[in-house]
Amino acid sequence: MSLDGYVLTGLRVSLDIVNRLTTGMSRGVTYECENAIENLQVILLDDPPSVQQLQDHHISEFQRLAVSLREIIELLSKGAVELAAKALNELLAHNPATPVLSQEQDGLWRLHHHPINAELPSMWSAICAEGLAREIGNQKALRFGVCSAHQCDRVYFDTSRNGKRQYCSMACQNRVKAATFRKRHAP
Numbered sequence: 001m002s003l004d005g006y007v008l009t010g011l012r013v014s015l016d017i018v019n020r021l022t023t024g025m026s027r028g029v030t031y032e033c034e035n036a037i038e039n040l041q042v043i044l045l046d047d048p049p050s051v052q053q054l055q056d057h058h059i060s061e062f063q064r065l066a067v068s069l070r071e072i073i074e075l076l077s078k079g080a081v082e083l084a085a086k087a088l089n090e091l092l093a094h095n096p097a098t099p100v101l102s103q104e105q106d107g108l109w110r111l112h113h114h115p116i117n118a119e120l121p122s123m124w125s126a127i128c129a130e131g132l133a134r135e136i137g138n139q140k141a142l143r144f145g146v147c148s149a150h151q152c153d154r155v156y157f158d159t160s161r162n163g164k165r166q167y168c169s170m171a172c173q174n175r176v177k178a179a180t181f182r183k184r185h186a187p
């Protein structure tokens with residue numbers, strides 16, 4: 001995919017890949033990724049060529065990427081920035097994110113940020129790794145979090161002004177509020 005919106009895409013896709021492809025708990029219930037291809041089609045919607053190229057044999061690599069990204073985000077959520085940076089550097093070494101100009105079918109030249117012939121999972125590993133690495137470089141490492149609601153381990157990136165986000169979603173925030181209310185008003 002081209003460089004436009006590339007960094008934000010890397011961040012969003014990283015979070016989506018972790019939240020949609022890793023098993024665990026989501027908003028109070030067990031989460032298992034039932035259809036990886038369908039989930040990936042939604043995750044990669046911003047880049048139609050990726051959706052077109054997506055095939056069954058790509059799934060296991062995307063799942064491995066999801067596990068790596070979860071580990072990195074969990075490290076960041078605990079403040080272990082050095083370990084997370086090391087893991088991201090390894091991911092970037094295996095999946096280089098190098099700017100390359102390429103002339104496309106419409107005859108226009110576009111700037112890409114990965115080898116043009118990279119396989120889909122490798123290309124997205126590079127985009128995701130760079131998306132996370134940029135936030136660390138922008139001193140936003142501690143903005144990554146794992147939902148602190150009961151029975152939820154989905155991840156988020158805190159863009160709030162005060163940086164005090166604790167939950168993956170409004171759904172979890174409301175679950176916690178309701179549980180606190182019930183406890184307070186229990187007979």
Ligand SMILES: [Zn+2]
Nearest residue numbers: 147152168172
């Ligand atoms: Zn949650």
